[in-house]
Amino acid sequence: MQDKKYRAVIFDLDGTLVDYNAAQKYAAAKAIKQLGKPVSPDLEQKVLELVSSDAVQDIEACRPGWMPADSAYMQNIFTDAGVNLPSELFLNNYFEAMSQHGKALPGVIDLLISLKKDHTIGLVSNGLGPVQRKRLLKAELMEYLDILVISCEVGYAKPDPAILQLAMRLADSTPETTLFVGDSIGSDMGAAEAAVVDFVFIQPDGDFSAPGPRVLELRETADLKSFLKYKHS
Secondary structure, eight states, X not given: OOGGGOSEEEXXXXXXXXXXXXXXXXXXXXXXHTTTSOOOHHHHHHHHHHHTSHHHXXXXXXXXTOOOTXXXXXXXXXXXXXOOSOHHHHHHHHHHHHHTOOOBOTTHHHHHHHHHTTSEEEXXXXXXXXXXXXXXXXXXXXXXXXXXXXXXXXXXXXXXXXXXXXXXXXXXXXXXXXXXXXXXXXXXXXXHHHHTOXXXXXXXXXXXXXXXXXXXXXSSGGGGGGGSOOOOO
16 A cells, blocks of 8 residues: 555544444443443343444434434334333433543554644544534544544435545545545445545454455554554654
């Protein structure tokens, strides 16, 4: 991979720059306490499966056509998961708790510092603007970003290539001069493929069996530093 051709390096947020699994567990536990129930492993697992479901992920990303949080359908799946609060209230509690958790993955800040001199650094995230912005601040990542595009603020969500295309316009880069880094097969890889942007696939478990185009496979985002050349003078 020849670094010289990349003007902009754009990152996904959750699972790529920050610890999404830890944030979900923290937020789920906080939201469960609002139910007046103990945070048992069984209930925690049900809630984690619930907030990772397509229906909730669509709400979190503001994807077009998402099912409203207060709909009968959403209430039914929440009730089935053992949540005895109105679904909209529970999600408000969950998202508020998510906004309180931001932890950069190991080596990420050092990587961004190394990139800062020679690249425009962007972030494209599916999520709620206030939630993602607070998490970026808590993770101490905001200062390294030149471009920030959040789905609920712009009306596009990955894998729609429009969200990456917007980021490229803001970064004054092209598909040929942009590198996108992410961990999601459907959202990140799908957006990169649709936008015809080189993609770095992050998979902490080392499972790279999913089909799809990429120029590099890494277990940790910080390892990207080893594959890029920097100018320090």
